[in-house]
Structures are given as structure tokens and as C-alpha cells.
Amino acid sequence: MRLAAVSAEAAALGLSPGLTLADAHVRVPQLHAIDMDRNADRAWLEQIADFCDRYTPLVAIESDDTLILDITGCAHLFGGEQAMRNDVMARLTSVAPHLRACIAGTPQSASAQARYGTIDIIAPGENSRAASPLPVSALGIDKEIVIALCRAGLKTVGDLALRPRGPLAARFGPDILDRLARILGEEDIAITPRRAPPPCSVERRFAEPIGNTDDVLGILGHLLGEAAKTLERRGSGGRIFIASFFRVDGHVARIQVETARPARDADAMMRLFQERIDALSHPLDAGFGYDLVRLSVPVIEPLKPAQRSLDGQTVQQDQVIALIDRLGARLGQASVQRLMVCDSHIPERAACAIPAALAPQTIPKLKSESVFQPVPDRLPPRPLHLFAQPQPVETLAEVPDGPPVRFRWRKVLHEVVKAEGPERIAPEWWQSLDPDETGRTRDYFRVEDRHGHRFWLFREGLYGQETRDPRWFLHGLFP
Amino acid sequence: MTYNTNTALHHLRYQLKALEQRWQQECRTCGDTVDDRYADAIPLGIEKVDQALKGGLLPGALHEAWTASTVEMPALSGFGGAIAQLLHTRLKQPIIWVRQSKAETEAGLLYAPGLISFGLDPDQLITVRTKTFAELLAAGLEAARCNAVAAAVIEAWDNQGTLDLTAARRLSLAVEKSGATAIILRVCPTPPPSSAITRWHIASAPSQSLAANAPGYPAFDITLQRNRNGHAGQCWRVEWNHDDKCLQQAKPLSRSGISVSERGSSEAGDRHAVQRHHQFYGQRARMSG
Numbered sequence: 001m002r003l004a005a006v007s008a009e010a011a012a013l014g015l016s017p018g019l020t021l022a023d024a025h026v027r028v029p030q031l032h033a034i035d036m037d038r039n040a041d042r043a044w045l046e047q048i049a050d051f052c053d054r055y056t057p058l059v060a061i062e063s064d065d066t067l068i069l070d071i072t073g074c075a076h077l078f079g080g081e082q083a084m085r086n087d088v089m090a091r092l093t094s095v096a097p098h099l100r101a102c103i104a105g106t107p108q109s110a111s112a113q114a115r116y117g118t119i120d121i122i123a124p125g126e127n128s129r130a131a132s133p134l135p136v137s138a139l140g141i142d143k144e145i146v147i148a149l150c151r152a153g154l155k156t157v158g159d160l161a162l163r164p165r166g167p168l169a170a171r172f173g174p175d176i177l178d179r180l181a182r183i184l185g186e187e188d189i190a191i192t193p194r195r196a197p198p199p200c201s202v203e204r205r206f207a208e209p210i211g212n213t214d215d216v217l218g219i220l221g222h223l224l225g226e227a228a229k230t231l232e233r234r235g236s237g238g239r240i241f242i243a244s245f246f247r248v249d250g251h252v253a254r255i256q257v258e259t260a261r262p263a264r265d266a267d268a269m270m271r272l273f274q275e276r277i278d279a280l281s282h283p284l285d286a287g288f289g290y291d292l293v294r295l296s297v298p299v300i301e302p303l304k305p306a307q308r309s310l311d312g313q314t315v316q317q318d319q320v321i322a323l324i325d326r327l328g329a330r331l332g333q334a335s336v337q338r339l340m341v342c343d344s345h346i347p348e349r350a351a352c353a354i355p356a357a358l359a360p361q362t363i364p365k366l367k368s369e370s371v372f373q374p375v376p377d378r379l380p381p382r383p384l385h386l387f388a389q390p391q392p393v394e395t396l397a398e399v400p401d402g403p404p405v406r407f408r409w410r411k412v413l414h415e416v417v418k419a420e421g422p423e424r425i426a427p428e429w430w431q432s433l434d435p436d437e438t439g440r441t442r443d444y445f446r447v448e449d450r451h452g453h454r455f456w457l458f459r460e461g462l463y464g465q466e467t468r469d470p471r472w473f474l475h476g477l478f479p
Numbered sequence: 480m481t482y483n484t485n486t487a488l489h490h491l492r493y494q495l496k497a498l499e500q501r502w503q504q505e506c507r508t509c510g511d512t513v514d515d516r517y518a519d520a521i522p523l524g525i526e527k528v529d530q531a532l533k534g535g536l537l538p539g540a541l542h543e544a545w546t547a548s549t550v551e552m553p554a555l556s557g558f559g560g561a562i563a564q565l566l567h568t569r570l571k572q573p574i575i576w577v578r579q580s581k582a583e584t585e586a587g588l589l590y591a592p593g594l595i596s597f598g599l600d601p602d603q604l605i606t607v608r609t610k611t612f613a614e615l616l617a618a619g620l621e622a623a624r625c626n627a628v629a630a631a632v633i634e635a636w637d638n639q640g641t642l643d644l645t646a647a648r649r650l651s652l653a654v655e656k657s658g659a660t661a662i663i664l665r666v667c668p669t670p671p672p673s674s675a676i677t678r679w680h681i682a683s684a685p686s687q688s689l690a691a692n693a694p695g696y697p698a699f700d701i702t703l704q705r706n707r708n709g710h711a712g713q714c715w716r717v718e719w720n721h722d723d724k725c726l727q728q729a730k731p732l733s734r735s736g737i738s739v740s741e742r743g744s745s746e747a748g749d750r751h752a753v754q755r756h757h758q759f760y761g762q763r764a765r766m767s768g
Contacts, residue, residue, distance in 0.1 A: 315627075319626070319627035320573055320625070320627045323575075323621065323625040326621055327622070330614070330617065330621070331609060335607060335608045335610075336607050337605070337606045337607070338602070338604070338605060339590075339591040340601065347592075351590050351592060353606065379592065381596045382595070383553075383587075383596075384557060384589065384593040384594065385552070385556065385593070386587050386593060387588070388583065388587070410549075412550065417685070418685075418688055418692050418694045419694075420689075420691070448685065452682075452685040453553070454553070454697070476587060477552070477553040477586060478553055478694070479553045479697040479699075
């Protein structure tokens with residue numbers, strides 16, 4: 001076991017990450033070591049990143065301990081770079097006491113300065129001068145290369161920058177030159193934000209935190225109205241709407257609603273948000289109050305003003321889609337489903353359910369123009385209810401392939417008086433020759449017992465060819 | 480010009496008012512306005528049943544069908560599906576089917592090819608799966624409030640929570656307001672009081688054999704146990720004709736010992752049948768008393 005991270009006090013005692021735990025205990029007997037929990041660390045960093053969404057939509061997690069915020073064009077909203085940095089430090093030092101922050105022209109320059117340097121804000125054009133006193137390890141290169149550079153007397157970035165670059169690349173590879181260029185501000189690459197910046201985003205900041213959830217939801221209504229105007233100007237509608245409530249203590253509640261087709265009507269969207277909020281397992285907790293509410297629309301699609309047809313069918317279709325949205329907002333989109341027929345002859349694979357919101361173009365076709373017209377002559381009858389897992393039954397049946405005479409299902413004996421079959425369904429033999437993988441041939445029977453209950457039973461395996469002792473299953477129930 | 484337009488408008492308004500008054504008077508002389516509602520009733524297609532229902536099932540109302548045991552569940556959903564399909568044929572609107580995910584372990588999934596076999600177009604069906612009973616009620620209520628659906632079918636299993644009188648009242652108020660039709664399918668030993676305008680008891684019935692002794696059209700014994708606007712207590716054996724998408728009266732079977740009244744006594748060993756028999760006659764006795 002090795003040390004993964006050390007506190008400032010431990011570092012002062014000479015401990016460093018990478019040291020074995022046994023060695024560390026020898027050096028500092030009273031050492032207090034805690035198991036590392038990467039997931040918790042990550043979650044905590046994500047939480048801080050969520051908090052940082054208030055400064056800019058472009059927040060990236062660079063490594064296990066670094067966040068990069070692209071504040072291009074955002075700083076003036078907070079009264080300049082210095083004020084913005086002060087705000088970050090003031091708000092975050094309570095949660096992250098060892099926080100260091102630096103504003104610079106390139107992400108690498110800022111991150112190296114925050115880790116190894118002392119400068120808070122690097123003015124434009126000052127990158128190379130600010131970076132020169134930093135140690136070469138600030139480049140983020142392998143340890144071996146750092147050691148090799150130090151042995152050659154190149155201890156700082158400044159030393160390296162003065163050298164001709166050709167020999168450096170020849171000795172240590174082209175990667176080091178890219179890193180050097182980025183840290184010196186000669187090259188700028190874009191960061192990869194955690195979330196893509198939404199095409200439409202509106203927000204409202206409050207001078208004082210608001211503790212009343214209803215008031216905050218009222219603000220959300222206003223924001224939806226503003227977003228609707230923006231979307232209308234662009235001739236588009238949103239498919240996903242996310243409301244983020246930033247609490248003063250750093251907690252961020254994100255509530256997402258999806259719609260079955262592009263929408264921008266503020267009242268309708270507010271109703272969906274209300275449904276979603278009502279259905280939350282942890283209701284919105286204002287705590288010390290919210291100081292920022294943001295509404296972002298990450299997915300937008302063209303939405304043309306539609307002409308209403310005179311027979312009112314469009315209105316009805318709209319109502320059905322609105323109903324799907326409301327149910328989806330309350331129960332989750334995956335719970336509102338449309339049943340589809342799939343192209344497979346294996347009964348359990350012949351059907352699937354897809355979220356109704358994902359298939360708006362085929363949803364309630366008001367005229368019956370389905371591809372899958374009921375064709376009872378062609379399609380053998382299928383049960384109305386199908387068990388996902390066929391249920392084993394004890395059966396008395398004729399060998400080799402007769403219908404069951406009686407069978408016991410859920411402890412009740414059913415005596416078969418009518419039967420139809422077998423309908424032989426072969427396994428997917430082209431997938432594999434091993435019957436354990438593909439399953440065995442099934443002979444399906446549609447049977448009716450004395451009381452008029454109708455079942456769909458099958459025998460798995462051909463008697464004498466595939467198995468000696470075929471088993472019987474109940475797979476479905478007919479009305 | 481303005482004067483002329485105004486007088487013309489006044490004249491028209493006056494005529495309209497007169498027409499409305501005359502219509503209202505006619506309604507009053509007819510005695511009841513209920514008949515007016517029955518103009519849109521959906522006939523089930525069987526003369527005797529429709530007579531008992533005064534024309535057919537009322538749209539914009541709450542209906543209820545129940546059965547006691549799980550094994551009868553397919554018959555219940557068959558009846559519910561049949562009614563929903565009849566409503567769909569009339570209204571050309573989609574059907575919403577709300578069920579709890581636990582029902583899938585008890586009675587299986589709703590199966591799309593099976594729906595086609597049954598004569599229901601899966602494209603016209605939206606299914607809602609809920610985790611809890613409270614969600615089931617909320618989703619059912621939401622669907623009942625939407626008048627752009629032909630029918631809201633709500634599957635309520637008694638072992639998962641009770642759709643009690645309050646919940647049923649809410650549903651009936653919602654459908655009265657929206658004009659949608661809601662159908663509760665209950666699986667419970669004894670149904671609690673409800674505000675539904677009709678209550679049916681459904682049981683599977685032996686079907687008419689096809690060639691080679693194959694099971695035929697799905698057959699049910701349907702008992703009209705409660706009827707807000709007419710007589711109740713009758714029992715019919717009906718078949719769902721999935722080719723023509725209509726209910727039809729089952730032809731009497733040639734086999735003996737199948738008629739509803741005889742079933743209970745001839746199959747004394749079958750507890751369900753006996754229970755059904757008692758419930759049916761008990762209900763009847765209460766109705767007449």
C-alpha cells in the first residue's frame with residue numbers, strides 16, 4: 001500500500017505521495033492514514049463542478065483534483081477577473097480549504113500556475129514570463145523525463161524554453177514541445193466541457209438568496225417564457241429542458257423534463273416541471289435559499305408554427321402527446337411505452353416496448369394505417385399476455401409430440417379439453433450449433449381447459465432427438 | 480351601414496335565443512335528459528345486452544369489470560380490450576392502458592403480436608407501467624382527464640393496493656368533466672364499493688370448437704352486476720370476434736353441463752366455480768331484495 005495523497009502537515013514532515021505506507025509509518029509513527037475512496041472523491045469533484053456551472057457553461061474536469069473553467073466572455077458579469085476569482089475563493093474555501101485558483105490565457109498555463117506557482121492572475125502576453133520559474137514537472141510529463149531533464153540541468157520551464165526545440169523533440173519526443181507551447185501560451189486548445197454548452201440558456205441571479213420554493217418556481221415560469229421567445233425567434237422548440245437551482249451553500253438541484261416532440265409553450269412546460277417536481281423522491285429543499293436559477297435547453301429541434309386542421313385531429317394528437325409528456329414527466333419517459341412487433345420468430349423476441357416519447361412520428365396515427373395489419377389467416381394466434389420467462393409446468397402428454405392431456409400450473413390442475421398444435425418453432429440455429437446457447441426446438445400448443453381458460457404451452461426439445469425428457473412450459477395466456 | 484349590421488345581428492341573436500328556449504322546453508317535456516346522453520352510447524353489438532344498457536356503454540363515464548382470481552385475468556383483459564377496441568372503432572382515438580409492473584409477473588406482459596391476434600392495433604395503444612399503486616392511480620387519473628383518448632384502461636390488482644371509493648369517485652369526476660371513458664379492471668376477491676356506472680363480472684367460458692377440436696373465438700361469461708341506469712343481474716355468454724372486431728352472442732354449445740347456472744352444481748369440486756355461482760346469485764338476491 002502506498003500513499004496516494006498527503007496533507008500539508010504531512011508534506012512538511014517529509015512524506016510524499018508514492019511512499020509505501022510501511023515506510024511512512026516508520027518515519028512518522030503517529031501517522032493517520034485513511035483508505036482512499038476514488039468514487040467519493042470523484043463525486044465531490046463533480047459536486048464542485050456543478051457549483052462552478054454558475055460561472056460558465058464550460059466546465060471541464062481535467063484530472064482527479066483539477067477543474068478547468070473556460071471563462072471567456074463571462075468575467076465581466078462578475079465584475080472582472082479579479083472579482084470573479086475572489087468570488088470563487090470566497091464561496092469554495094469553506095468546502096475546499098486547500099483550494100488554489102489561477103486565471104490564465106490557456107488551460108494548461110492556469111493549471112500549472114495553480115499547482116506550482118504563486119501568481120493568481122496572468123495578464124495577457126505574460127504567460128511565458130509567468131511560466132518560466134515553474135519546475136519542469138509542471139509540464140505534466142513522465143517522471144523519467146523529469147529526472148532526465150533535471151540531470152541535464154534543465155530544472156525550470158524557463159530553462160527549457162530557452163533551449164532549441166529540435167534537439168528536445170529528438171531526445172524526449174514531440175509531446176514535450178506541445179506541452180511547452182501550451183504552458184507558455186503559444187498554443188491554445190479548447191477544453192472538453194462536462195456538458196456541451198446548451199444552444200439556449202437563460203438564468204436569473206438574485207441579490208439575496210430566496211428561501212421560498214414557490215417563488216423560485218415562479219421565476220422558473222418567467223425563464224420559460226424568455227426561453228420560449230428565444231426559441232420562437234430561432235423557429236425551434238426544445239426536446240429537453242433542464243432547470244438548475246443553485247443553492248447558496250453550493251448544492252445544485254437539476255430537474256430535467258423531456259418532451260415527445262419539440263415544444264416551447266411556457267405554460268405547458270411549467271406544468272411538466274410541476275409534475276416532475278411533485279414526483280421527486282427528495283422534494284426541492286431551499287435550505288439557506290437559492291441565489292441563481294438557470295434554465296437550459298440542451299436539445300432543440302426545428303418547430304414550425306403548424307396549421308390547425310379543421311377537423312380537430314391535430315388538436316387531439318397534440319393532446320395525446322401532451323398526455324404522454326405529462327405521464328413521462330411524472331413516471332419517467334421509459335414508463336410510457338408503445339408496443340412494437342419485431343422481426344423475429346422467437347415469441348419472446350417478437351415484441352418490444354419503446355418509450356412513446358421516442359417515436360412521436362408514429363404515435364397515435366389516428367387512421368389505422370399500420371404495417372402490421374391483423375392477418376389472422378397468416379399469423380398463428382398469439383396470446384394477449386406473454387410471460388417474459390416461460391413458466392415450468394408439470395404435464396401429462398402423449399409422446400412423442402402430442403398435446404398435453406392435463407397440466408399443473410401454480411398448484412392448480414388444468415384438464416385440457418381442446419388443443420391446437422403443435423406449431424413448431426425452431427431455435428436460431430444459425431447463431432450457434434450448441435443447443436445450450438440457442439435453446440431447443442419448441443412445439444407450441446394452444447389449449448383450453450374445462451373451465452374455458454386458454455393457455456399457450458410448449459414442449460422444449462424434440463422427444464428422442466434433442467432430449468430424452470422434454471420439459472413443458474407455459475408461455476402465455478389467451479383471453 | 481352600421482345600423483343595418485347591428486339590426487341584423489340583433490335579429491340573429493333573437494332567433495338563436497328563441498331556438499335555444501324551444502329546445503330546452505322540448506327536453507323538459509321529454510322528461511329526462513339522460514336519453515340525450517344515450518345518443519352517443521357505444522352498442523356492444525348484442526341485442527339483449529344493449530337493451531339492458533339502454534343502447535350501449537356510455538362514453539364519458541367510468542365502467543368497471545372484475546374477476547376474483549388471477550387465472551381469469553386474461554378474460555378480464557380480453558373484455559377490457561374488446562370494449563376499448565369498440566370505443567376506438569367509434570372514436571378513432573388511441574387507447575391508454577395503465578398497469579403496475581408487478582402485474583407482469585402475475586399475468587405476463589401485454590404482447591404486441593397477441594394484441595394483433597386479438598384485433599387490437601398496437602400502434603393505437605399506449606401502455607403505462609407504474610411502480611407503485613399510488614402512481615397507478617395518478618397515471619389513471621391523468622389519462623382520464625384527457626379527452627383525446629378513446630379509453631383509459633386501468634388494471635388494479637387487489638394485492639397491490641385498493642382502488643377504493645374515493646379513487647373511483649375521482650376517476651368518475653375526471654371522466655365526466657373530460658368526456659373520456661375509463662375502464663377499471665379489478666382482480667380482487669370482492670370488489671369494494673365504487674362509483675362506476677356499470678360493473679361487470681367476467682369469467683372465462685368454454686369456446687366454440689373450431690375444426691380438429693381447436694379453441695375458437697375467446698368466450699366470456701359476462702354478468703352485469705350493477706347498472707346505474709337500468710336493470711342489472713343478467714348474465715350472458717359472449718364471444719369476441721377478432722375478425723370483425725365485434726362482440727357476439729355465443730351459440731349454445733352442444734356439450735352438456737356448461738350453462739352458467741349448471742356449472743356451479745355440476746363441478747362441486749371447483750371452488751372458484753362455486754364461489755362465482757354464489758356471488759352471482761347472492762348479488763342477484765340483493766338486487767331483487
